[in-house]
Amino acid sequence: MTTEPITPPPAATPPVATAPARRRRRWPWVLVVVLVLVAVGLVIADIAVRASVESQAAAQIEEQLPENVEGDVTVEIGGFSFLAQALTGRLSEVVLDAPELSVNGVPLAAHAVANGVPTDLMKPIETISASISIDQDAVNGIVDIPGDSGLVLGAGDVSYEGTLSIFGFQLGYQVTGVVTADGDRVLVEPRSASLTQGAGNLDIDLDQLLGSLADDPISVCVAQYLPEGATVDSLEITEGRATAVLSADDFVVDEESLRTLGSCG
Template sequence: MTTETLPIEPAPAPRHRRRWPWVLVGVVVLLAVLVVVADVAFRAYAENEAATQIEQQLPENVDGDVDVSIAGFSFLTQVAAGRLGEVTLDAPALSVSGIPIAAHVVATGVPTDLTKPVDDVRASVSLDQSAVDAVVTLPGDATLALGDGDVSYEGSVDVLGLTVGYRVTGQVSASGTDVVITPQGAELTRGDSALDLGGLLEGVAGDPVTVCVAQYLPQGVTVDSLDIASGGATATVSARDFVVDEQSLRTLGTCS
């Protein structure tokens, strides 16, 4: 009896999965993470460096810390284009000639080369009553008080040989580098009583009072609006095609 030996077939070779697509995806993700990390790091460095440079270039009469933040998805792309879309500056505790103010600045179209002009700069500057008293000088011995949407100022006047006090209420407007107080009503004060000035308003406080604030602003910066609230005032100022360098920041306007 003959026994036939059947041929032994080799075992099939193990199939190797194609891993390279997953490796490629991993590399791409890793590169994306590195780009984001680099973007964040360079953005933070640029913000800190910009804050330092701005603080060093402030006018001699201005002192305080400035925080800088740069908006936009990719900081490195903006740098490569040579222009930052939006830069925000916050200085909540500045001192201008000893006057305390808070400033919030938004600049758009900011060139990375600061010898070139910024497209648009808009800022809000907040002052409390003591700061307003230092900035606004009224004729005679009048003193200014900030109300809720309006202002009033008090002083004294000679009437028929008697020195009596008066109070004038008015509205405030701002344009260019001037703040204008337009009287709306007046009363003559005498102890606890008050007499309506009536026709004497024109002679006592009928003319608008104009206060120039150019000497507190860099040349080329103008006041757009002024909002009054009890105990404080907020001015909105702006400038176009403004070069943010040491010379521009330290060159203040003048009043004629």
């Protein structure tokens, strides 16, 4: 008896994906691509709008500077998204730089950081902190001190020289002191004095004489160079340069505010 070979059943044919199934698998990738493109577009738009607003703001500030102030200003808007901040009506941080300003002919460099800046500039800015740096020649252009020489800026202190006449003798002296901030004024406070020439054999009380030179502080009104409401918080003196840190709260950056300078009472 012969046995007939057993023929195996045909292999199962894998199912062919239908068109709806292929579309379903493709959708997540399409969605990711669309979201990426939208995000890139928003970033590009944000950068473009931010740059345009920065340029317009700088031009507007330059136009509103007081007549005695000249120079270029750059504006940089901080924060993650300018468009998101603009929708809230307030910018978290705006940085202004003016490295070559001139005030009443006095050259200076200014840097300011404003926080809580409204998009409507008729409303006040929450806080402004600024630093103004001037060199020794500029300092002597605004500080009137006694003596024959200008103020010399040292490493943390200042000095000036002069002469005085006693019994027909000319005595040279040097006074050394420090500079401190006092709101709308800057004080030059003498700490010590010494004779530099001409003492000879004079029978005078040098300690009393030098003490009188180092007694009285020199007060300089700086409010006249600043917008009304700004105050001097601190001063840093380095060799040949002075840097003042200023602040103002609830300050409105409009033409009237920028052109209204302070005064000392």
